[in-house]
Amino acid sequence: MNWISNYVRPKINSLFSRREVPENLWTKCPECGTMLFHRELAGNLNVCSSCDHHMAINPRDRFTSLFDGGIFTEVKVPEPPADPLHFRDQKKYPDRLKAAQKASGEREAMLVAEGEIGRTPIVAAAQDFSFMAGSMGLYVGNAILAGAERAVKLKRPFVLFSAAGGARMQEGILSLMQMPRTTVAVQLLKEAGLPYVVVLTHPTTGGVTASYAMLGDVQIAEPNALIGFAGARVIEQTIREKLPEGFQRAEYLLDHGMLDRVTHRKSMREELITILRMLMGLSPAVKGDLPPPGDLAVAADAK
Amino acid sequence: MNYLDFEKPLAEIEGKAEELRALARANPAMDISKEAEALDRKSDSLLKDLYKSLTPWQKCQVARHPDRPHTRDYIEGLFAEFTPLAGDRGFADDHAVMGGLARFNDQPVVVIGHEKGHDTKSRIERNFGMARPEGYRKAVRLMDMADRFNLPVITLIDTPGAYPGKGAEERGQAEAIARSTAKCLEIGVPLLSIVVGEGGSGGAVAFATANRIAMLEHSVYSVISPEGCASILWKDAEKMREAAEALRLTAQDLQKLGVIDRIIKEPMGGAQRGRKETVEAVGKAIEAMLAEMAGKKRAEILKDRRQKFLAMGAKGLAA
Numbered sequence: 066m067n068w069i070s071n072y073v074r075p076k077i078n079s080l081f082s083r084r085e086v087p088e089n090l091w092t093k094c095p096e097c098g099t100m101l102f103h104r105e106l107a108g109n110l111n112v113c114s115s116c117d118h119h120m121a122i123n124p125r126d127r128f129t130s131l132f133d134g135g136i137f138t139e140v141k142v143p144e145p146p147a148d149p150l151h152f153r154d155q156k157k158y159p160d161r162l163k164a165a166q167k168a169s170g171e172r173e174a175m176l177v178a179e180g181e182i183g184r185t186p187i188v189a190a191a192q193d194f195s196f197m198a199g200s201m202g203l204y205v206g207n208a209i210l211a212g213a214e215r216a217v218k219l220k221r222p223f224v225l226f227s228a229a230g231g232a233r234m235q236e237g238i239l240s241l242m243q244m245p246r247t248t249v250a251v252q253l254l255k256e257a258g259l260p261y262v263v264v265l266t267h268p269t270t271g272g273v274t275a276s277y278a279m280l281g282d283v284q285i286a287e288p289n290a291l292i293g294f295a296g297a298r299v300i301e302q303t304i305r306e307k308l309p310e311g312f313q314r315a316e317y318l319l320d321h322g323m324l325d326r327v328t329h330r331k332s333m334r335e336e337l338i339t340i341l342r343m344l345m346g347l348s349p350a351v352k353g354d355l356p357p358p359g360d361l362a363v364a365a366d367a368k
Numbered sequence: 369m370n371y372l373d374f375e376k377p378l379a380e381i382e383g384k385a386e387e388l389r390a391l392a393r394a395n396p397a398m399d400i401s402k403e404a405e406a407l408d409r410k411s412d413s414l415l416k417d418l419y420k421s422l423t424p425w426q427k428c429q430v431a432r433h434p435d436r437p438h439t440r441d442y443i444e445g446l447f448a449e450f451t452p453l454a455g456d457r458g459f460a461d462d463h464a465v466m467g468g469l470a471r472f473n474d475q476p477v478v479v480i481g482h483e484k485g486h487d488t489k490s491r492i493e494r495n496f497g498m499a500r501p502e503g504y505r506k507a508v509r510l511m512d513m514a515d516r517f518n519l520p521v522i523t524l525i526d527t528p529g530a531y532p533g534k535g536a537e538e539r540g541q542a543e544a545i546a547r548s549t550a551k552c553l554e555i556g557v558p559l560l561s562i563v564v565g566e567g568g569s570g571g572a573v574a575f576a577t578a579n580r581i582a583m584l585e586h587s588v589y590s591v592i593s594p595e596g597c598a599s600i601l602w603k604d605a606e607k608m609r610e611a612a613e614a615l616r617l618t619a620q621d622l623q624k625l626g627v628i629d630r631i632i633k634e635p636m637g638g639a640q641r642g643r644k645e646t647v648e649a650v651g652k653a654i655e656a657m658l659a660e661m662a663g664k665k666r667a668e669i670l671k672d673r674r675q676k677f678l679a680m681g682a683k684g685l686a687a
Contacts (some may be wrong), residue, residue, distance in 0.1 A: 127420040147624070149684025154601035184643045203681040210678075232569075232591045234601060237615045238627050241591040242680035244570060248550050249674055272591070273541035275530075275570040280550060294542040294570070295532030303532050313537060321538050 087147045094118055104119035108362030110330045119267060119287045119330055123169070124176035124191035126361055127226060131189065131334055135359015137180035140188065142211045146202030150237050150263075158235040174199045174229070175208040179215060182339035182358075183350045188216040191226040194268070199229035200237040209277055215248035215259075222260040222341045227278040231271020244276040251280045260344040262337065264313070265292050265324070272275050283340055285326045285333070286315035292323075334358060372429045375418060381411040381571045415637045420506070422586065424612035425453040428594055431458075431565050432528075435640035437647050438497075439466050439481030439524045442564065445647035446654070447472055447479060455506060459539060462487055462503030464495045464531070467510045470523065472654060478514035480507050480575060481524030484565070498565075500532035501544035504574050508551045520661070521656060523561045523575040528593065529568035545574045552577035553673060556666030560657045562632070563587045564639075579586070579673050580657040581627070583619035585634040589627070592615035616685070621645040632656075 091100050096118035106113075110130055110214035112119040122130075129135040148363050152158040166172065174196040180190045190212040192199045199205075209225070216223040232240040255263045263281030265274075275294055286292060293313035301308060311317045315327045338350050385407040392400045419565075422430065430436075438508035443450050445543070447470035454461040462489055467480040482499060485491035507523075536603040552559055569590030576589075583589060594612035600606040622628045632653045635642025655679045661669065 090481070145681060146684040149681065151685060154613050154614060206681060234592055234597050234615070236681075237591055238589060238617065238622055239625060239681040239684075241569060241573060242627060242677065244546075244573050245549050245553060245677040246680050248546070248553055248577075249678055252550070252553060252674075262665070272570050272573075275545040275574075276549060277546075279540075279543040279546040293537050294530065296536065297491075299532045300534060300537065304534055306534075308534060321540070323540050323543060332503070336560070 067203040095120070104362050104365050107365035108360065110272075110361060112262050112330050116358070117288065117329070119289065121194055121267070122330075123195065124171070124193050124226070126364070127191045128176070128178050128180070129191065129364060130361050131182055131337075131358060132178070132180035133182060133184065133358060135364075137178040137189075140177040140179055140211055141217045142175075142177060142204065142208045145207055148235075149203065149239055150235070152235040152237065154235075161197065161235065169193060169196050171196060173204040173208070174201075175205045177208050177212040177215070179221070180221065182334060183342075185338055185341050185345070185350070186219065186221045187224055187337075187341065187348065188212050188219065188221050189226070190257035192228045192273075194228040194230075194266075197233065198225075198231075199273075200233035200240070201229055201242065201243050201247070202233035202240045205229075205233075205327075206246045209247045210233060210250045214251045214261055215311075217253055217257045220257070220259065222262065223254055224262045224264065224337060224341070225277065225281070226264045226266055227269045227273055228266045229269055229273040229278075231273055237303060238322070241272065244272050247277040248280065251277055260341060262340065264333065264337075266290050270293070270294065270296065279323075282344070283326075284324045285328050285336070286318065287330055287333075288315055288327055290315045292318050370433065370435055372433065373424070373608060374426050374429070377415050378411055378418065380406055381414065383409065410684070419637055423609065424588075424615070424618050425609040427586050427618050428566075428588050428608075428612055431584075431588045432638075432640045433638065434486070434641045435643070436565055437639060437643045438486065439483040440486075440567070441643065442481070442524055442647055442650055443470065443479060445644070447477075448474075448592060453506075453510060456502040456509065458502070458505060460500075460502045462495075462506060463493050464497055464499040464527070465503035465506055467506055469519075469626075472658070475658070476519050478510050478519050478521045480510055480521065481564075482527040482571075482575070484526060486512070497527045498529060499527065499571060499574075500533065500536045501539045501541050502533050504530075504544035504548040504565060507575060508548050511548075511551045511555050511559075514557055515614070517574055520558040520560065520658060521555065523559070523578065524564035525561055525563040525567050525572045525576050525589075527568045528566055528569045530571035545570045548574035549577050553677070554670075558658065558661035558664070558669055560654060560661070561674065562653065563589050563628075564650065565669055568593065576623055577673070577677065579669060580629050582630045582632055582650075582653045582657065583622060583628050584639060584650070585619060586634050586638050587619055588617045589619075589622055590615050622686060622687070627680065638686045658660050 094113040097116035099115040111122040177190045262283045265286040450470040452468040481581035482497040484497035485494035502625040535583040559578040561576040563583040635645045639646040
C-alpha cells in the first residue's frame, strides 16, 4: 500500500464503471445473426432491419405503436380464482406465475386496451408469449370476454393479436373450458354486428388456434409466424416423416386457404385501419393530418 | 380378458381358478368346488379393493381399456334405426367420427361420437378415434341439420385427441375444431354429451360443448394427456402418474369443479367387466338428461348452454 494505490485506484475504477456497456443494448437476430442496436430495433417495431424477421413485441409496445399518439386506456380484466387446481409439478404453479410476473412486469399473458387507430375507435387485446408461453387460462379467458363486452358496449370493432403455445396446463380442464368460453365472446361480437379481426403472431398453436384465434371475420398473420394445432415434433413422431419446408408458417397457411392475408408488421396498422373502416361503414381514412402512433425508439430512449 | 398392469395380482388368482376348473373338467372325479370358490371370493374382494380407490393414472388406463364399450356399441345397444350419414362435402368422410340419424326411445335424434375401433383392422380404419378436420366438419353439418329439424343431439366422447398429422394441419385442424365448438354453442336444440372413455383436449371439446355433460365413473377428460404434460412440465414422460394427479382429470374432480353435471356408475371392475350394464346405465343417463331439457324453448336452450360455459372457472377446488 502506498499513496498511489490509495489515491488513484478509486478514480480509475469509477471511470471504468461509468463506461461499462449495458448488456441489453444489442440484440442478435435469431434468424440471420445480425447485431441490432436496441434503439433501431425498437424503432423498427422489433423487426430485423437486415432479414425482416419479426421478433416478439410485448403487448404494451404493440399498443404504443398501434394507437394514435401511442395513447390507449387499459380495459380492466376481472381477477379469476388463483391456482384453482392447487397445481404442482416440479414447481408450484403460484411460484411459476410470480416468476413470470416479475420477469414481465405484467399481471398476466394478455393486455386489453381501448383507443383510436387512424381516428377509428377500437378495442384491442394482445397476448404475451413471454408470459408462460402466452398460455390461455382463466385470466386470458376473462381478458377476451372483457374485451369483447367492452367492444359491444362501445360499438367498436375488436382486434386480437394472438401468441400462445396453447392452453395453460396448470389450470387443467378449466383452461380447456376457456375454448368454448372465448368462443362465446366471439359470438357476442358477431351478434352485435361488430368486426372481429385476428392478427396471428409467432407462435400461435394448440387450443388457442382451435378456438378464438381462428374465428375472426378477417384472419391476418405476421410473416413467417408459426401457426398450427399440433406441434411439429408430435406430428413427425406420429407420421414418421419429415415435414416440408415452411410447414405451419404463415405463408404456408395462406397457400392452403387458412388465412386472408400475411402482412408485414410495419404495414399492419394501416391495413387494420383500412379494413376496419370499411367493415364499420366509415369513410376512408384521411391521410396526412393524423396523429402518428407512438414511437418505440423514443420510448426506448426514455427507458 | 385384457388385464391392466395394476390388475396383475388379480390376473394370477383368476388364472389359478381357471386352471383348477380346467383340471376338474379333465378329471370329473375331482372335487375342486371349495378351492375354486375360495379363489373366486379372493379375486372378488381384490377387485373391489383395486377399484375402490383408483389413482388418476389408473383411471386413465381403465378409460383407455380396449374392451370398454365404444361409440359403436352404445349406438347398437341404445338406438334404433341408426342411419349413418357420411362426409364433410369438401374432402372426405372421417371414419374416426360416427354420426347419423337414429331413434332413442322412439324419439328421432342426431347421434355423433368418436369411434376407436375394437381390433387391429378397425382401429386403423378408425384412426384410433383421432378425428381429422373432416370429422369435425361432418359433425358441424349434422348439428346444423339437427337444428333445422329440431332434433336433440347426443354426442359420445372417446378420443385421445384430434389427429396430429400433416394433412390434418394443412386442411385446418384448428379451424375445424373451433367451428365445431362454435356450432355446439349455436344450435337451438338440446345437446347432451357423455364422456365414455377418453376426453382428449380440443378434440373432445369440439363435441362436448353441451347443455348437459355426463362422464362414466372411470372416464377422464383433460387439457392434455398425462404423458404429454409430464414430458413438458417434468421433462420426463415417465412422470405420467404425477401429471395425472396434478391435472385433476377424473370424473369426480370435474364434478367438483363444476365442469360436468353427472357421473354414471360403472359395474364393479370397470365398464370392460360389464359392457351390457354400462351401455344400459348410459342409456338411463341420456333419458334423464333429455327429460331435464324437455319442453325448453330454443332461446332457453341457447342461454342455458352459454351461461354454463361463461361460468366455467368461476369455481376452483376448495382450499
